[in-house]
Amino acid sequence: MTGSFEPKIVGILCNWCSYAGADLAGTSRLKYPANIHIVRVMCSGRVDPTFVLKAFELGADGVLVSGCRPGDCHYVDGNYKTMRRTPLLENLLRQMGVEPARFRQVWVSASQGEIFARIVEEMVKDLKEIGPYMRQGGEDLA
Amino acid sequence: MPKLNLAIYWAAACGGCDVAILDLDEKILNVAEAANIVLWPIAMDYKYQDLSLLPKDSIDVCLFNGAVRNSEQKELAEILRERSRVMVAFGSCACFGGIPGLANFSNREGILKRVYKTSPTTVNHEGILPQAETAVPEGTLTLPAFMNRVYTLNQVVDVDYYLPGCPPPPDLIWTAVEAIVSGNLPPKGSVIAGTKSLCDTCQRVKEQKNLKGFVRPHEIIPDPEKCLLEQGLVCCGPATRDGCGHRCIKANMPCRGCFGPTGNIHDQGAKLVSALTSILQATTKEEARQAAETIVDAAGTFYRFGLPDALLQRVKRREQA
Ligand code: SF4
Ligand code: SF4
Ligand code: SF4
Numbered sequence: 001m002t003g004s005f006e007p008k009i010v011g012i013l014c015n016w017c018s019y020a021g022a023d024l025a026g027t028s029r030l031k032y033p034a035n036i037h038i039v040r041v042m043c044s045g046r047v048d049p050t051f052v053l054k055a056f057e058l059g060a061d062g063v064l065v066s067g068c069r070p071g072d073c074h075y076v077d078g079n080y081k082t083m084r085r086t087p088l089l090e091n092l093l094r095q096m097g098v099e100p101a102r103f104r105q106v107w108v109s110a111s112q113g114e115i116f117a118r119i120v121e122e123m124v125k126d127l128k129e130i131g132p133y134m135r136q137g138g139e140d141l142a
Numbered sequence: 143m144p145k146l147n148l149a150i151y152w153a154a155a156c157g158g159c160d161v162a163i164l165d166l167d168e169k170i171l172n173v174a175e176a177a178n179i180v181l182w183p184i185a186m187d188y189k190y191q192d193l194s195l196l197p198k199d200s201i202d203v204c205l206f207n208g209a210v211r212n213s214e215q216k217e218l219a220e221i222l223r224e225r226s227r228v229m230v231a232f233g234s235c236a237c238f239g240g241i242p243g244l245a246n247f248s249n250r251e252g253i254l255k256r257v258y259k260t261s262p263t264t265v266n267h268e269g270i271l272p273q274a275e276t277a278v279p280e281g282t283l284t285l286p287a288f289m290n291r292v293y294t295l296n297q298v299v300d301v302d303y304y305l306p307g308c309p310p311p312p313d314l315i316w317t318a319v320e321a322i323v324s325g326n327l328p329p330k331g332s333v334i335a336g337t338k339s340l341c342d343t344c345q346r347v348k349e350q351k352n353l354k355g356f357v358r359p360h361e362i363i364p365d366p367e368k369c370l371l372e373q374g375l376v377c378c379g380p381a382t383r384d385g386c387g388h389r390c391i392k393a394n395m396p397c398r399g400c401f402g403p404t405g406n407i408h409d410q411g412a413k414l415v416s417a418l419t420s421i422l423q424a425t426t427k428e429e430a431r432q433a434a435e436t437i438v439d440a441a442g443t444f445y446r447f448g449l450p451d452a453l454l455q456r457v458k459r460r461e462q463a
Contacts, residue, residue: 048412048416049409049411049412049413049415049416050407050408050409050412050413050453052412053408053409053411053412053453053454054408054409054453056453056454057453057454057456080425081419081420083424083426083427083430084419084420084422084424084430084433085415085416085419085430086427086430087427087430087431087433087434087435088415088418088419088430088433088434088437088440089412089415090434091434091435091437091440091441092411092412092415092440092441092444095247095439095440095441095442096411096441096452096454096455097454098454135454135455136246136249136454136455139290139291139457140289140290140291141293141297141298141457141459
């Protein structure tokens with residue numbers, strides 16, 4: 001892929017840890033790519049897998065879901081729901097032709113602004129390598 | 143009352159939907175009384191040419207079963223749409239792509255290669271592939287073109303009503319026929335089936351939510367009273383529209399999702415990911431991964447009847463977009 005492709009990433013972050021972590025990255029003036037469009041939700045457990053598919057359908061090249069670290073969830077165990085969902089969702093995405101690098105589910109605490117910045121950087125780099133997300137299969141109906 | 147003009151057509155279908163209409167038993171006579179059957183390839187002889195000569199809106203109802211896989215089916219769907227006042231997507235294939243829609247895991251090239259070249263029982267040294275046009279001394283022979291993908295009926299033409307099921311059960315077919323005959327039609331776009339999910343109306347006892355993983359139907363003899371999903375079987379009830387009369391559940395088999403998603407579910411697969419994982423007991427990512435691996439073919443299972451309609455595959459018709 002040429003260097004001109006700028007991937008669009010939808011970042012769905014929980015309010016209590018990850019959003020605060022992203023905020024910290026901002027207020028500490030850590031540099032991270034502007035490719036990520038952040039959606040704040042109250043808990044990563046609220047991230048219905050439909051949101052992830054919908055993001056791709058609407059043109060995202062990658063989706064990042066981030067919650068509090070296990071044990072730190074504001075709602076005690078919301079992030080365990082996320083953790084149980086992730087592997088099956090990953091399998092489904094892979095079979096539907098979405099490369100593994102396009103979907104990441106991570107834990108970022110409120111104090112980990114730097115880790116957040118690094119994850120976004122890595123994801124942008126990987127997505128630049130594989131190029132824009134494209135629906136599988138050709139079309140005949142044009 | 144003047145007789146209705148009825149057309150029944152099959153595209154990429156197995157014939158089961160046509161048989162389901164015959165399964166109306168003696169009620170089929172009521173259909174024959176109320177309707178003039180102008181087209182029904184499984185039961186009557188006809189010529190496409192006669193169909194093309196029919197004026198616009200001259201067919202009152204078209205029951206279209208099967209998905210759209212090749213250029214002939216697409217053309218027939220267009221011809222029938224143009225001539226029909228009411229177009230019904232009949233059966234899961236027409237509604238969501240159905241079993242033939244699973245071919246969308248591959249594409250034209252992949253399918254032709256597998257079928258005509260690499261399958262173990264094929265001998266094809268010259269690598270001959272079917273062609274839409276072949277020149278012979280007498281002229282050019284043509285075949286319908288095999289498309290790259292399988293489409294649902296509404297991805298090709300405008301659809302008025304949906305009658306899901308693989309095949310639709312006789313009582314729902316009858317409900318639809320009665321509505322049509324009496325002119326008592328629901329709003330355009332309605333799905334002629336339930337509105338809730340299968341789980342909402344399922345009588346099985348739901349209580350236990352601590353699965354380590356899933357099993358396949360041949361591995362256990364399920365308790366006939368308890369929720370099949372909680373016994374570890376992949377039951378698509380949480381993401382599937384009610385209306386079949388719990389055909390499979392009553393036979394102690396998990397639902398495979400043939401009625402498609404309910405109206406408030408955007409994607410059957412996504413909904414099943416969340417429903418199935420919500421009853422797992424995994425407390426580490428590794429345990430969750432092991433549980434996920436017990437579902438051998440997640441996408442093929444969750445989109446068994448609706449791959450062409452899945453969010454990541456869904457194609458919108460030009461004029462809708
Ligand atoms: S919906 Fe089922 S019964 Fe009807 S044509 Fe398709 S596969 Fe056959
Ligand atoms: S998952 Fe299946 S068996 Fe369990 S309640 Fe739902 S439909 Fe019934
Ligand atoms: S139980 Fe599920 S798969 Fe079986 S007929 Fe009903 S909707 Fe279809």
